Amino acid sequence: MITKRIIPCLDVKNGRVVKGVNFEGLSDVSSPIELAKYYSENGADELVFYDITASAEGRKLFTDILTETASKVFIPLTVGGGINTLDDFDRVLKCGADKVSVNSGAIRNPSLVYEAAKRYGDQCVVLSADVKRVDGTFRVFAKGGRENTGMEALGWIKQCVDNGAGEVVLNSIDTDGVKQGFDLEMLEAVSNIVSVPVIASGGAGCINDFITLFKTLPKVDAGLAASIFHFGEVQISDLKAEMAAAGIPTRKD
C-alpha cells in the first residue's frame, strides 16, 4: 500500500534557508544542504525547495545548492519558485530535481503545464495552487498569495490536471500560518474533482493535525509544512511514529 508522505518545504533565498532553525547536531542551521540531509535522515519522504530569490546571482546560487543537495540526498526532490518557462524546467531538472512545481507561471502562461507535461511527463509537473475563500467561493491567488486572480479555483485546478499536472499542492491561504489544522473542507473539494495525488499545505500546527488530515480525508496523499518542522515544534520522526501507531500507512526507514 502507498504510504502517506510527509514533506518539509525549504524556502531558499540567496543560498540560505529563510526561516530560522535550530536543531541539535546541525552545524549550520540555515544551510539548505545540511537541513535537507537532516530531514532525509529523519524520515522526510520527499523535499520541496522553493526558490524565493529575485536576482540572477541568487538564482545561480540556488541551482548550485540544488546540485549539491541532489548529489547527497536520495529521496524525491521537488523544486518550485520562479518557474515560468520550459527553460526553467530544464534548468532545475538538470541540477537533479525530480519534479517541478509551477504556480504563478501557470497562471501567466496557461499552456505551460501542458507543454511541460508533454516534454517531461505528467509525473514531473506539480501544480501548486494558492487558494482563498472570497465571498464563499474558492479563488486562485498569484504572487505568493498576494494577488486575487479572480479565477474560480476548482475549475482552474481541474483544468491544469487535465492538461497534465501529475500532482496538486493545495495551499490554503485561509489556514496558512494559523496553526489550527489543515483546511479539510477545501482539500476535500479538490480531492473530489481530481484523480492525481493531492498534497495538503497550510495550517499544520501539531502532530495531531496530520493524523486528522489523513484519517478524515483518505484521498489526500501527503502533508507539507515548513516552519513547524524548521522550528522543531514537530519532529518528523515523532510524527511518523504517531502516524504508524494511528494505523496510517507510513514509510519506515
Add this chain to the structure above:
Amino acid sequence: MIAIIDYGVGNLFSLKSSFDAIGANTTVTSDAEVIKAADKILLPGVGAFGDAAEKLRNSGLDKVIIAEAKKGKPLLGICLGMQLLFEKSFEYGEHEGLGLIPGEIRPISDVIPNELKIPHIGWNALEINGEKNAIFKHINNGDHVYFVHSYYAKTNSENVIATAEYGAALTAAAACENVYGCQFHPEKSGKVGLNILKAFCEV
C-alpha cells in the same frame, strides 16, 4: 567499473551520485567499447517505452547490451530501463524490447481497481518473493521504495523477485540469471535504495 548507459533518455545525475555515495566507480557512457570493458551495466530510463527503445536501437547499443548480458555480465535496469529488458511493451502501440527477461509490459489499469490513482506514485513496501535475490541482500522484506509508473511487467512468477501491493501485486523487481530490473527508483529510495545498489555492485 559500472557503465551507466547514456542513450539520451532522462537525467543520470542522481543515479551517478547515488553510486558515488556508496563508493562505486561508474562511468556514464554511450561508447560500446566502454560498455564491453565494464564489469557491470546499468540501464536507466524515463519516459515512453517506444521512444526509448528506438533510441537504444538507433544507437546500436541494444545489440551491445544483449551480447554482454548473454556473456553473463550483470545488468540492472531501472524503471523504464527495467521495462526495456522484457520482450515487448503495449505502451502506445506495440514495441519490441531487449528480450532478456520473458514477459511483457502492460498498463497497470488492466489489473488494478478503477478508484486507484494512476500513475502508481509514492513509497510502497517491497514484498520479497521466495528466497531473497542477491540484490536484496542488504534489505528486508517490507522495506519501502519509491515508485513512479503507469505500466507494469507481466511475467512468469519465477522471474518476479519482489512485488508491491497496489490493488494488485505489481512486479516491483524481476530477475533472470545475471539480468536484474527494478521498477522503482533505488536512487530515490533513501538508505534502502542505496543498499540495493550496493548489493548489485557485489553480485
